[in-house]
């Protein structure tokens with residue numbers, strides 16, 4: 292664990308990548324599943340294909356902080372959770388503020404302990420990242436939400452559940468964790484809940500699947516209208532986490548930016564949504580060979596226009612990586628970030644490497660092709676880190692990426708997996 296120490300990645304570019312890479316379990320699926328497992332009042336949940344990433348380490352610490360027993364078996368990539376002894380409704384700032392997934396523990400606290408005290412919520416700094424859809428939904432179900440100011444000036448949110456009952460809830464925009472939280476809150480509430488404008492992401496469907504296996508009565512997943520019939524209790528189950536489509540997308544772009552060819556085990560082309568089509572337009576070739584997805588670049592890269600959108604649109608988490616890839620394209624690429632209002636910090640870091648990117652609000656123009664050169668750059672958030680690693684793979688010379696903890700939040704064993712493919716990359720802590 293690298294908390295409190297500086298994590299750096301050093302990448303020497305110019306090598307084509309070849310070989311087989313194993314796509315990790317999905318960060319954005321396992322985190323809500325840990326939240327769901329805390330709703331089981333007896334028995335132990337077993338989660339398989341768990342990504343060994345920092346966010347999972349924090350989630351284990353947070354589960355223990357509220358009284359659950361959690362064992363992460365790293366070599367087995369298996370997490371065992373016994374939530375029968377929950378004892379504290381407090382999500383402490385020193386853990387909860389380090390990852391976004393902490394907020395997915397709220398429904399379990401409301402149902403199991405009648406309240407939740409949120410000392411902080413973390414996650415990438417991508418602009419406003421509001422939580423009003425979550426709070427409004429909890430209030431519509433009968434909860435009360437109050438905010439106090441702690442001695443250090445931080446806001447502490449106190450949610451008292453009362454007797455949660457079903458109702459008609461909605462997300463103004465199809466929020467990923469908003470949908471997951473409202474479904475989990477509805478699963479044990481009295482009566483029927485309808486959630487309108489629910490997110491369609493595969494991770495949301497995977498979380499619905501584990502909840503259904505636990506005994507929840509949920510229908511409409513993937514339709515935008517989710518109906519939940521509240522039940523008395525949920526039981527602990529075993530579930531295998533789906534592959535991480537963002538991890539897969541980053542390795543697809545590693546093949547594209549390095550000019551190599553890779554075999555991805557665990558990638559699902561469908562889960563890449565529009566991003567697969569955009570990458571094909573740039574000159575990436577996909578060959579689904581049974582359960583293995585072969586990826587290579589078959590020509591110089593064409594420029595591209597990208598608009599990020601909820602699934603199956605172009606995933607915002609792949610926007611930073613494709614910005615790095617676009618630096619090599621033969622002409623100007625245009626990126627319109629519609630999901631987050633602050634996801635372009637990468638542009639300044641790529642400029643240090645020789646990129647020419649014009650940013651105007653939520654729109655960026657990437658002038659390519661530009662030869663990238665190694666530099667010292669900073670990962671401002673998780674996918675900024677992924678993108679800088681990609682840029683380093685193509686750059687001339689050595690790139691040093693500081694604040695590497697951000698990358699480790701969401702990608703497992705990055706240096707090991709890339710080194711096995713021929714990259715010259717090292718992770719340093721100190």
Ligand SMILES: CC(=O)N[C@H]1[C@@H](OP(=O)(O)OP(=O)(O)OC[C@H]2O[C@@H](n3ccc(=O)[nH]c3=O)[C@H](O)[C@@H]2O)O[C@H](CO)[C@@H](O)[C@@H]1O
Pocket residue numbers: 318319322391392419420421422423424425426464465466467468469607608630631632
């Ligand atoms: C742990 C996890 O699953 N994180 C993912 C989740 O984040 P997260 O669930 O936070 O993303 P959302 O889909 O909720 O947020 C997208 C946009 O909706 C806005 N919004 C969201 C909730 C709300 O109550 N009010 C509101 O205004 C946010 O400010 C943001 O601009 O989905 C994002 C979009 O796919 C991904 O980048 C994150 O990796």
Ligand SMILES: C=C(OP(=O)(O)O)C(=O)O
Pocket residue numbers: 390391392413414415417608673674701
């Ligand atoms: C924004 C991201 O994660 P989180 O919501 O966990 O901060 C991400 O995965 O790019």
